[in-house]
Amino acid sequence: MSKGMYVPKESQPKQGGAGAKSTAKDGEKGGKRRIVAQNKKARHDYAIIDTYEAGLVLTGTEVKSLRQGRTSLADGFVQIDGGEAWLYNAHIPEYSQGSWTNHSARRKRKLLLHREEIDKLSVKSEETGHTIVPLALYFKDGRAKAEIALARGKKEYDKRQTLREKQDRRETDRAIAAAKRRQRHA
Incomplete structure (x- = not known):
């Protein structure tokens, strides 16, 4: 390439080599x-x-x-x-x-x-x-x-129901994690 010549970004060589990380998710544009x-x-x-x-x-x-x-x-x-x-x-x-x-x-x-x-x-x-x-x-x-x-x-009761579901999910996740910990140490 000659000095001062404009080269579009698409045709410029990629930096980072084979191990470079992509910022886009697989198959997703952007x-x-x-x-x-x-x-x-x-x-x-x-x-x-x-x-x-x-x-x-x-x-x-x-x-x-x-x-x-x-x-x-x-x-x-x-x-x-x-x-x-x-x-x-x-x-x-x-x-x-x-x-x-x-x-x-x-x-x-x-x-x-x-x-x-x-x-x-x-x-x-x-x-x-x-x-x-x-x-x-x-x-x-x-x-x-x-x-x-x-x-x-x-509505107010919908909000309470959502909070209840969130708490239930948290409790089950904690119980599963505790069971896994006990199983590893046993």
Whole structure:
């Protein structure tokens, strides 16, 4: 190769040799996800019907702040306005090294989805009891993504039932682990 000549990335030799690790899962398009924020309360308060991956339109300081990982999705929700999906109340704090270019911490942010997905979400979210909630913010191949879900609100007894099932699973897992430990030492 001559010096200064542009070579597309695909034709450049791979680095790392035969033992290099791939960031993508087998048979899956894209790379590994680095989760920045999760909305654990959403899985407790809502029954998840369907999940979607959406891109986020962010400013430079928002991306840098996201990479620092101090983000909160606890009050966040998604609405479809004018054929576009918007993320409201997601708290991305101001970037510590930012200047006058810093962003507003709770501004609305545009979500990038396919037209069919937006239309489907719009129709489903207008049904009684359905809403769209953010589940996680993460980086995938260097791009900020949001995992959003079409969800239905849980009643109080549903929440208690879910907690009971979770505790039962924990107890059985502990009992199995204890039995295995006893079996190894016997």
